[in-house]
Amino acid sequence: MQFKTILKTLPLLMLASGLASAAHAADVKLGLAAALTGPAAKYGVAIKNGFSLAADEVNAAGGVNGNKLLLVIEDEQGKKEEAINVFKKLIFKDKALLVFGPTLSNSAFAADPIANAAKVVAFGTSNTADGITAMGPFTFRNSVMEADVLPVTTRAAVKHFGIKKVAIIYGNDDAFTKSGYDVFKGTLADQKIPVTTTEAYAKGDVDFKAQLTKIKASNPDAIVCSCLTEEAANIILQTRALGMKQPFIGGNGLNSPKLFDIAKGAGDDTIMGSPWSSENLTPANKAFIAAYKAKFGSDPDQFAAQAYDALHVVAAALKKIKLSGALDKDRIALQQALPAVTIDGATGKFAFRKAPPVTGKEVGYDAQQEAIVNIAKGGKFILLK
Numbered sequence: 542m543q544f545k546t547i548l549k550t551l552p553l554l555m556l557a558s559g560l561a562s563a564a565h566a567a568d569v570k571l572g573l574a575a576a577l578t579g580p581a582a583k584y585g586v587a588i589k590n591g592f593s594l595a596a597d598e599v600n601a602a603g604g605v606n607g608n609k610l611l612l613v614i615e616d617e618q619g620k621k622e623e624a625i626n627v628f629k630k631l632i633f634k635d636k637a638l639l640v641f642g643p644t645l646s647n648s649a650f651a652a653d654p655i656a657n658a659a660k661v662v663a664f665g666t667s668n669t670a671d672g673i674t675a676m677g678p679f680t681f682r683n684s685v686m687e688a689d690v691l692p693v694t695t696r697a698a699v700k701h702f703g704i705k706k707v708a709i710i711y712g713n714d715d716a717f718t719k720s721g722y723d724v725f726k727g728t729l730a731d732q733k734i735p736v737t738t739t740e741a742y743a744k745g746d747v748d749f750k751a752q753l754t755k756i757k758a759s760n761p762d763a764i765v766c767s768c769l770t771e772e773a774a775n776i777i778l779q780t781r782a783l784g785m786k787q788p789f790i791g792g793n794g795l796n797s798p799k800l801f802d803i804a805k806g807a808g809d810d811t812i813m814g815s816p817w818s819s820e821n822l823t824p825a826n827k828a829f830i831a832a833y834k835a836k837f838g839s840d841p842d843q844f845a846a847q848a849y850d851a852l853h854v855v856a857a858a859l860k861k862i863k864l865s866g867a868l869d870k871d872r873i874a875l876q877q878a879l880p881a882v883t884i885d886g887a888t889g890k891f892a893f894r895k896a897p898p899v900t901g902k903e904v905g906y907d908a909q910q911e912a913i914v915n916i917a918k919g920g921k922f923i924l925l926k
């Protein structure tokens with residue numbers, strides 16, 4: 542091309558690139574705040590993968606009402622302060638229509654008030670503590686709360702092992718592990734299972750010998766662990782080093798197969814509840830598992846499945862609304878469209894349920910889903926039959 546021709550074509554090229562960026566502006570920006578580094582990355586990386594897979598699927602099928610979904614992903618490191626920073630960036634700078642995450646309930650309690658004040662949906666896919674959706678009408682979650690899962694898990698574990706008494710260990714400075722402890726305590730009282738001793742630890746602890754020695758002396762039939770996966774794995778390993786053979790019962794923190802990276806075979810017989818199982822061979826779950834393996838070369842877990850379903854829930858809500866381009870209006874339209882969405886996803890049939898009422902406060906939406914119970918065998922979670 543001659544120089545003159547280039548000069549003549551330049552304005553056209555500029556116009557074309559302007560048009561291209563205008564078309565880009567029609568992308569629907571969805572924020573994702575996930576722990577991609579630090580101990581909670583054991584959940585966060587799977588979450589990111591689940592979202593990416595679902596967004597690719599929606600976009601490959603033409604997007605939503607002709608608009609492509611664009612995930613803006615930020616690492617909140619599993620820390621409260623970072624979750625606040627990332628929420629602010631996604632909401633005010635990136636102008637995301639909605640924010641998924643953060644990974645831990647502990648961070649959600651810090652970050653979700655920002656979303657509620659800005660009238661932007663904060664959609665948790667792995668927050669299971671009590672009180673998350675009491676933060677405001679813009680907080681949604683498809684992660685099933687501990688209060689719904691732990692009674693089912695406990696009953697199944699008691700029956701499976703013939704448990705008469707348990708010891709408890711939990712993290713007392715994390716919102717999820719503390720909430721799980723409160724639910725376990727109530728559940729054990731309801732199910733008339735005596736507690737031999739209750740031991741606590743703090744975030745970042747790596748040596749649990751003092752607590753485990755007391756648990757050993759109290760001679761329980763099983764150990765209830767309201768813990769995040771890394772701490773749980775170390776606790777399980779150290780229990781075996783003390784010659785203790787008791788099985789573990791846990792909450793959502795134990796649903797990551799990363800547990801076995803550290804605990805290896807010592808993690809066998811650990812029981813936990815979830816709406817998801819790799820053995821649940823519905824067409825939606827089979828398709829999810831196959832697509833995940835093809836894209837990432839590894840098996841998905843519950844955290845990936847819930848993230849994957851969450852993206853499809855939001856895509857279904859977006860299909861029902863006509864985006865106006867006025868961000869504030871569109872954010873509210875999405876919040877209003879979400880509660881009626883139901884899907885048949887990787888985790889099974891999903892619907893929202895309004896959170897329990899709080900006097901003088903608008904509340905958000907919890908997951909309405911049945912929990913199933915899994916047991917660890919040979920480094921895998923299998924259905925407890």
Ligand code: PYR
Pocket residue numbers: 644645646647667668669670717793794
């Ligand atoms: C939570 O932080 O709520 C989890 O379930 C891990």
